[in-house]
Amino acid sequence: MSQLWIFRDFDKCSGCRLCEITCSLKHEGVVWPEASRITVLEFAPGVAIPHTCVQCYDYPCVKVCPTNALYVDSRTGAVLVDTGKCTLCGVCVKVCPARVPKVVKGKNYVLICDLCGGEPECVKACKGVGFNALEVVPKPEKAYVDPYITLPEVIASKLSSKVYKEFGKEVLGL
Amino acid sequence: MNGFWGRLLEVDLTSSSYKEVKIPSTVFRKFLGGRGLATWLLWSELGSKWESVDPLGPENILLILTGPLTGYYPGIKLIVSGKSPQTNGVVGSAISSEVAVEVKTAGYDGVVIKGSSKDPVYLYIHDDRVEVRDASKLWGKTGIELLRMLREEVRVNYDLEGVKSLPPALYIGPAGENLVRTAPVNAKWTHGAGYGGYGAVMGSKKLKAVVVRGSGPLPKVANFEEFVKLWNELIKLIPTKNYWFKFWGTPSEYYFAGNRKSSEPIRNWQEEWHDVIEYSHHDLETKVWVRRYWSDWGCPLSCMKVSIVSIDGKYYLTDGPDYEMGAYLGSNLGIFDVKEFTALSALADNLGLCGIQTGNVMGFAFELYEKGVLTKEDVGYELRWGDFKVASKLIEDITYRRGIGKVLAEGTYRAALKIAEMKGLKPEEVLKYAIQAKGIGIGAHGIRSKADFPQPIAYVCSVHGGDHTSVAGLPINTIESESWKAFFDSAVVCWFNLFNIPEDTVIKFLNVVTGWGMSKDELYKELGPRILTLQRVLLLLGGPDVYWDPRVHDDNPPRFYEPLPSGPYRGKTGDREEVRKLKIQYFSELGWDELGIPTKDTLIKLGLTELETAVERVKKRLGI
Numbered sequence: 067m068s069q070l071w072i073f074r075d076f077d078k079c080s081g082c083r084l085c086e087i088t089c090s091l092k093h094e095g096v097v098w099p100e101a102s103r104i105t106v107l108e109f110a111p112g113v114a115i116p117h118t119c120v121q122c123y124d125y126p127c128v129k130v131c132p133t134n135a136l137y138v139d140s141r142t143g144a145v146l147v148d149t150g151k152c153t154l155c156g157v158c159v160k161v162c163p164a165r166v167p168k169v170v171k172g173k174n175y176v177l178i179c180d181l182c183g184g185e186p187e188c189v190k191a192c193k194g195v196g197f198n199a200l201e202v203v204p205k206p207e208k209a210y211v212d213p214y215i216t217l218p219e220v221i222a223s224k225l226s227s228k229v230y231k232e233f234g235k236e237v238l239g240l
Numbered sequence: 241m242n243g244f245w246g247r248l249l250e251v252d253l254t255s256s257s258y259k260e261v262k263i264p265s266t267v268f269r270k271f272l273g274g275r276g277l278a279t280w281l282l283w284s285e286l287g288s289k290w291e292s293v294d295p296l297g298p299e300n301i302l303l304i305l306t307g308p309l310t311g312y313y314p315g316i317k318l319i320v321s322g323k324s325p326q327t328n329g330v331v332g333s334a335i336s337s338e339v340a341v342e343v344k345t346a347g348y349d350g351v352v353i354k355g356s357s358k359d360p361v362y363l364y365i366h367d368d369r370v371e372v373r374d375a376s377k378l379w380g381k382t383g384i385e386l387l388r389m390l391r392e393e394v395r396v397n398y399d400l401e402g403v404k405s406l407p408p409a410l411y412i413g414p415a416g417e418n419l420v421r422t423a424p425v426n427a428k429w430t431h432g433a434g435y436g437g438y439g440a441v442m443g444s445k446k447l448k449a450v451v452v453r454g455s456g457p458l459p460k461v462a463n464f465e466e467f468v469k470l471w472n473e474l475i476k477l478i479p480t481k482n483y484w485f486k487f488w489g490t491p492s493e494y495y496f497a498g499n500r501k502s503s504e505p506i507r508n509w510q511e512e513w514h515d516v517i518e519y520s521h522h523d524l525e526t527k528v529w530v531r532r533y534w535s536d537w538g539c540p541l542s543c544m545k546v547s548i549v550s551i552d553g554k555y556y557l558t559d560g561p562d563y564e565m566g567a568y569l570g571s572n573l574g575i576f577d578v579k580e581f582t583a584l585s586a587l588a589d590n591l592g593l594c595g596i597q598t599g600n601v602m603g604f605a606f607e608l609y610e611k612g613v614l615t616k617e618d619v620g621y622e623l624r625w626g627d628f629k630v631a632s633k634l635i636e637d638i639t640y641r642r643g644i645g646k647v648l649a650e651g652t653y654r655a656a657l658k659i660a661e662m663k664g665l666k667p668e669e670v671l672k673y674a675i676q677a678k679g680i681g682i683g684a685h686g687i688r689s690k691a692d693f694p695q696p697i698a699y700v701c702s703v704h705g706g707d708h709t710s711v712a713g714l715p716i717n718t719i720e721s722e723s724w725k726a727f728f729d730s731a732v733v734c735w736f737n738l739f740n741i742p743e744d745t746v747i748k749f750l751n752v753v754t755g756w757g758m759s760k761d762e763l764y765k766e767l768g769p770r771i772l773t774l775q776r777v778l779l780l781l782g783g784p785d786v787y788w789d790p791r792v793h794d795d796n797p798p799r800f801y802e803p804l805p806s807g808p809y810r811g812k813t814g815d816r817e818e819v820r821k822l823k824i825q826y827f828s829e830l831g832w833d834e835l836g837i838p839t840k841d842t843l844i845k846l847g848l849t850e851l852e853t854a855v856e857r858v859k860k861r862l863g864i
Contacts, residue, residue, distance in 0.1 A: 080542045082535030083338075084314075084475060090457070091468055097311055098457035099341065107405040111429050111557065112531030112546035171367070171455050195475050195540035196486075197533060219404055229530045230548055233555045237548075239388040 069143030069205040070181050072189060074116050074214075076225050078199035081106055081114030085188035085200065092187045093177075101170050103179040104188045109222035110237045112229055116199060117218045118188075119145060119166045119179040123208040127158035127167060127178070135175070143205050144181040152176055163215050241265050242462040243308035243753040244273060249348045249370065251363060253445055254298060254355030256372045261352065269756065270847065273307030273349060275332025276730035276771040278321035281352070282330055283774055286323065287854060291783035295325035295437075296419055296444040298356040304343065304410065304450065305350035307732025311341045311458045312467070312753050313746075314475050315539040315734035318343070320410070320425045320433040322441050326597075326651055326679040328786060329779030331436030331704050332729040335410075336536040336544075337427035340732070342408045345454030353445065362411075362449040364394065367456065375448040382590045383413050383426055384557070386449065394451055411449035412439040413592020415639045419443050420649040422597035422681070426589070428536075430544075430559040434594035435680060435707045437651070462755030470749055474741070475540040481740035482541060487532070488521040489543035490563035495520035497563065497685065498571065502809040503692035505572040505684050507625055508603035509675050509799050512686045513807025519576045524560065528582050534559065536734075543736055549579045549586075551628075556586035561595070564708070567684040568599025573606060574625030584631055591639040600681030601652045602634055605644065607673050613663060619644045652676045654786070672798040676706050678779065678788055683708020687800055689809035695720070696814055697822045700794055701836070703775035709735060714822065716764065716829040719743060723768020730771060769830050770846040773838045777851050780837065780858040789862060790835040794823060835864070 086102035094101050104118040121143045128136045128145060135151035136158060138144070152175035158167045159176070168177040179186075185202075192200040205211070227234030246265055251258040263277070271280045285301060286293050293299045303321040310316070318340035324331045343351060346367050353363070357372070360379035364371045373393075378386055387406065394407045409427065416423035416439030423439030424432030432439075442448075461467045479486045495517060498504035502513040524547065525532070531546035545560045560566065561582055569588060570581030588595045608614040609623035616622055620643050624630055637645030647658050652674045660670040675682050677699040685692045685708050687699070694711045701712035702722055710729070713720035724743075728735055731750060738746060743760060750758055758767075782788055800814040824834050831842030837858060843849050 078533075080531075080533035080535035082539050082542065083537050084540060087471075087538055091471075094457065095464060096457040096460060098345070100345065100455040101457070109405050111559070112534045172457075191472075191475065194472075195479055197542075229546075230555075233548060233550070233557075236555065237557060239384075239391075 069121070069141070070184060071121065071143070071203050071205040071211070072118060072181070072186055073201045073203045075199050075201070076115060076221060078197055079106065079114045079116050080197050080199070081108050081112070082197065084191040084195060085116060088187040088191040092182060101173060101177060103168070103177055105168070107218045107222070109219065110226055113222050113226045113238065115218040115221050115225070117164070117166070120164065120211055120214045121145065121205065122215055123211065126161045126163070130157050130161045132157060136178070139180070142181045142184050145178045146180055147175050147178060149175040164217060242460055242755045243312065244268055244349045245347060245459055247348055248350045248352050249365065250352040250354065251370065251372070252355045253353060253357040253361065253372065253447060256357075258370045263349070268308065271771060272727070272730035272767070273310070274305050274319035274730045274732035275321065275726060276767075277305055277350070278303045278319060278332055279330045279771055279774045279778065282321070282323060283778060287778070290323075290778060290781040290854070291857070293323055294784055295323040295328065296440060298445070300441055300444070302353040302438065302441050302445065302447070303350060304339070304353070305732070306340050306344050307730055308754050309731040309733045309750060311344050311538065312461065312471070313731070313733040313737065313749055314471065314478055315541065315737035316340050316537040317732050317734045318433075319729060319732055320438045321436065322438055325421045325437040325440050327436070327705050327779060328679070328782040329703065330775050331707065333425070333433035333436040333438055334709065334729055335425065335427055335433035336431050336734065337408070337410060338537040339408045339410050339427060339450070339452050341537055342452040342454045344458055345456050346452060347454065347456055351450065353447065356445040357447065360446050360448050362451065363447065364451050366453045378448045379417060380414060383411065383429060383592060384590055386411055386413070387429065390449060390451060407451050408453065409449050409451045412442045413590065415592040416440055416443040417448075418639065418641050418649070420593065420638060420641070421651045421654065422594050422601070423592055424594045426592055429557065430589045432589070432594060434596055435704060435709070439592055461753045463752045466752045470752060474749070478737050478741065479540050479542075482736070485543045485736060485739070486541055488525070489545055489560050491521040491524050491545065491560040491566065493563035494524070494566060494570070497567070497692065501691040502689035502804060502807045503686040504567055505603065505675070505686070507574050508572060508607040508673065509686065510607070511806050512688060512804055513809065514571060514576070516576045518578065519571065523578045524582070527578050539734070539737065541737055547582050549582050551579065551583050556583040558582060558586035558589050561585035564684045565595025565599070568596050568603070569631070572599050572603040572684070573631050575628060575631065577628070580628040584628070584635065587632060587635050591635065593635065593639060596683060597651060597681045598635060598638060600675060601638070601648045601655055602631065604652050604655070604673055604675065605634070605648055608659065608670070611673070613659065613665070613670065614644070651679060652681050653679045675797045675799055677702070677797065678705030678793055679786065680705035680707055682706035682797065687796065688804050688813050690812070691809065695822070696796070696819050697826055700796055700819060700823055701826050703772055703779055712826060714826055714829070716826070721764065721768065722772055723764050726768045726771040727763055766846060769842070770848065772830060773832070773842060773846055773848060774851065776832070776836060777838060777854050777858065781854060787861065790837070794836060795819070
């Protein structure tokens, strides 16, 4: 089995947050959007970016972790957190080019998408209701992944220009 | 407690202070939350002096409330309430906004806002951190300008520092600041809690916005496994059962309501039928939509669309537009051009006006002009049906209370009384053109053809007057009754996400979340009637500027008794005798007398004996 990847079709995200809800139900046993490992950030009407870990080929967060709390699940490619070792120092948050790891009040370790061990709940919900903005695919080659290693606002500004054409910049107001 | 926290955040704008207020679980069991809790809170705090409380004075209380199903049942709603400047009663005004979830994840079931500030302020809540902040720079700003500025002000407080996404906020535009009596509380560029006029209440308190961030979890549910199972079933079932709502949203009604059901407002309801096929969801999807699916928080249905149009180099951004807004700012003004009514909807959103109430009062003014009651001297320009430029100008004049706009800013009912006085006419000579019920312009679903959902007594008996989302109807123990609407506005879930979902499933969901043993019987025989009875008494107490007399005001607008002039239902009209009979039956089934005044037995049965003196006050005023 090859490693996995969550493909995001930004054109199709409705901003519904069902991914956040189902992620928190699975990982936290309660509805807790803040503790979801996928976050939808809405920048303008219809310009909503589902933001989560893209499993960089060089895993800068794993490399930099001073307590070796982060490691790669060789089966799925996900970044896993050794909850006992994480000290919430925040170095991984700073080094992540997409600012993905989350430090959440009430959790004593950093939160990163673990791909649900191979069957991501967020994808099930998104596909189940028919939006299909998320899809599980085999992890593509590095050159395919690299352009996605970016901040959500960067994707939003491109998407806004696509959706709103000449008014894209103005609507987004960035 | 499961499904709710049992505490509210109470902020006093006069003293700039705040505290937590505990609410016993027995109150939630009796009133659920949202609309029911709002009515109970307002009765408890203001009931003894209700008639003298000015809805636009510092005494009024602004409520932002969730319910036990908020954040759990798919979709999202929040209830905004207080003493309504439109009805002088209580309206539970629903809005789709992620603020509902933010309030709950901040650890509260709702926010109670008392007093009023001297200078413009906005409220910033981040979990247990509460700040009343200066809003002098934000005052006067339109919706989109405001959201941009707020985003800059509050983003530094985000965990994801520097990410400039939308701050979860409720806010008002210039209309609310200028105390336009029908102004909504807005959210998310284009959403509004319209019915009730709570934007004006915010304006009167000098409160420009309420920004809320919560970082905790929702309260635990009683039966987690069952909850996850039901939630997963429902998120798939809702869009499957209501696919037309998913594809076209409420814009599917532009052609359907007018052409098929003859229930659409056209030129101030002079007609309700049209055959303009270009005035439809299809032309919207091909001409103005840039996004077909724009969901609110947790919603699998996604009835919202995103539209943008450009006229004379200016862009206008809005949703579908929602059928209600578009019909009132479209066909009701004789405008059938998709781009034009989309632009008018966007204009209303941005200025902080309610599309329904504004289109209602504008259609009323246009007809008064047509009939010669209002003249060019009164208005300053001609009010011609179908004229986009005139409509845009009048929208701005209402927002900024300029010229005739000052009168129309009072809403259709009060404007009618003022115009009658101005012109030396009897009130009924002007009121016959006012399509409203108890101070609220009637939603864009007529009753004459009997082919749409509102029954002949829908607006006659509703405790929300002209609110099409809270219509009354029979049989009493079914979703036709207003008890069902009181239920979903109190559990605080989206009405649309209940379409074609059995009541039993919804009640089961409530029990799975709360651990209660609510039954259908309890819902229809106790809970619903309890909320409606309390709302009805406060509505009849009314005041201070206008009061309702059941013998006069429990009726349809006169227009609904004129025959439909066109279409397949030509000649059909409301029947006064039928309305009278249905009204008496409806009242009696709720345990109210022939005038809709709750009987002593009913108050005892519903556990509302504390209302006895209030009922006496109503009877005394009416001289009965």
